[in-house]
Amino acid sequence: MRHRHALALGLTVTALLAGSVPATAATPTRTAAAQDTAAARPGTNCPQLSRDLPWYGHNRAKLQRAIDTRGTCSHPELAHGHGRAPVAAFDWDNTMTKNDVTDATINWSLRHDKILRPARWSDTSKWLTPAADRALTAACGTAVPVGSPLPTSTDAGCADEILEIRGEAKTMNGDAAFAGTWNHRRTVPQYAWVPQLFAGHTDAELRSYAAAGRKAALAAPVGSTEKIGTHTLPAYVRYYPQQKDLVRTLRRAGFDVYIVSAGSEPVTEVWSKSVGFDRAHTIAIRSVTEHGRISYGMQGCGDVPTGKGDAIPYIDGKRCFINQEIFHIKGAEAWRKQDPAHRIAIGGGDADTDVTFVNDATSAHLAVNRNKTELMCRGYDNADDRWVVNPMFIEPLGRKSGAYPCATEGYTNTDGVPGPVRRPDGTVVPDQHDRIHA
Incomplete structure (x- = not known):
């Protein structure tokens, strides 16, 4: 901690x-409101x-x-x-930043063979489906020894399966990659799967991959893309000057x-x-x-x-x-x-x-x-x-076409079922139109 x-x-x-009042219930002398x-x-x-x-x-x-x-x-x-x-x-x-730095690290790692083969793909996530386990095993093979780098820089099929599961939670065949029970407001398996992909590496090694990916993404022109497997992905990342x-x-x-x-x-x-x-x-x-x-x-x-x-x-x-x-x-x-x-x-x-x-x-x-x-x-x-x-x-x-479905399915419940977005007083937020855009 x-x-x-x-x-x-x-x-x-x-x-x-x-006095005896818990810290979480303390009354400040000047409230934030x-x-x-x-x-x-x-x-x-x-x-x-x-x-x-x-x-x-x-x-x-x-x-x-x-x-x-x-x-x-x-x-x-x-x-x-x-x-x-x-x-x-x-x-x-x-x-x-503009664009995702975790994705930039994954992309660089796939281009440089930094993902290590697990003994079983099903070990990586407790929610990984049998279909995803089979797809990854078939695409990435078993010839590489367990714990050794997968040749994702040249094996487009293996890179494709990893990217599709990370990005869409599906296999390249369209099967669900994750299934089971989880609290949908506390986790999402494909996000948790990212650090699990780097199992076997040290923190220092992962930082070095992130640093190399950062260098490449900052050097790539704004708007540029790259192709890994059959996936076309953003190649660049930029810090937002306004946010800095x-x-x-x-x-x-x-x-x-x-x-x-x-x-x-x-x-x-x-x-x-x-x-x-x-x-x-x-x-x-x-x-x-x-x-x-x-x-x-x-x-x-x-x-x-x-x-x-x-x-x-x-x-x-x-x-x-x-x-x-x-x-x-x-x-x-x-x-x-x-x-x-x-x-x-x-x-x-x-x-x-x-x-x-x-x-x-x-x-x-x-x-x-x-x-x-x-x-x-x-x-x-x-x-x-x-x-x-x-x-x-x-x-x-640009402006989103149609309204955001706030009143019906804008909120994700803990079981993953969508429902209405509500204000603190319980009233439903009406559907909203996109008003602030390019």
Whole structure:
């Protein structure tokens, strides 16, 4: 477990002041809601977002107001390390960057024969179907010794099966690759399968693959693609300048800023380091190592123990990891929405995997528009008037045709069955049309 000493000290002081009241129920002297509704008092330390970087509409001003209200502009003591720092948290893939850095690492690894052959493909995921096991075994063969690299740079069939299962949760023949029972708001097997693909490697080796993939993806021209097997995939990744500036401004304003990603943690760390995030501030899927090498297991969250991926930073899982790793809330309570003093101030994401923690933010919810239904339903409904919807900063999508089906199937229930998106008061969010786009 990582230690965030300053934040832990703040929570301890709060608990002591509250007497016997648990830390998670403590009443702050100044609530986050009160801070958000109060006008920011101009001070001598009001770090500003760059005006040279374009945002949609009034989005820069909305984010600036949240920064001014919660940061050093209104609370100058934060500049001197006093008081409890407000927390901001952001997804990584397609939120901080254009395109997915985990996919960039997989693609580079397939081009350079870095996936090791498992004894049985069914060992990699407890949800992998017999059809997927057969497809992978047939495509990748058994000639390569167990634990040795598969020749995916030349074996298009093997690379194709891995990419199709990772991307579509199906085999190349269209059979379901994963089946069984899991909580659909806490995990998704094909996301958990990514670090499991790198079983047998050390964390250092995986970081080296991520670094090589990063170098290649940053060198590739914007808009470029590559072909692996029969799959045509994005070849490039770019950091969003607006997001780098946002993170920099938040830090200058006294915020404690984190990344929370459903990618593999060593991979995310390689990319996040260039934006000033250390390992303690980068939260992602944490593989269990055995004898120094990545295993098929991964750390759980809350009351979900270490296992093969029953709880990863995915939808409600991102809330759990934020509560557990940042606010030090333990057990089943980590899955629950906390009081404003124990929630992030600003959150940002681009997909439904981010919707719970972004919605938990008390001052601003940044949604990068990739046409993901639940996130956009909540963004456009804007129930608390704090949503900031922005098109992607590079190659933004055009207007989505038709409405987002918010009122009928915009929400994914724990059993995977879709249902209506609801506001905190239980009312149904009506269908929404795409209004903020390229």
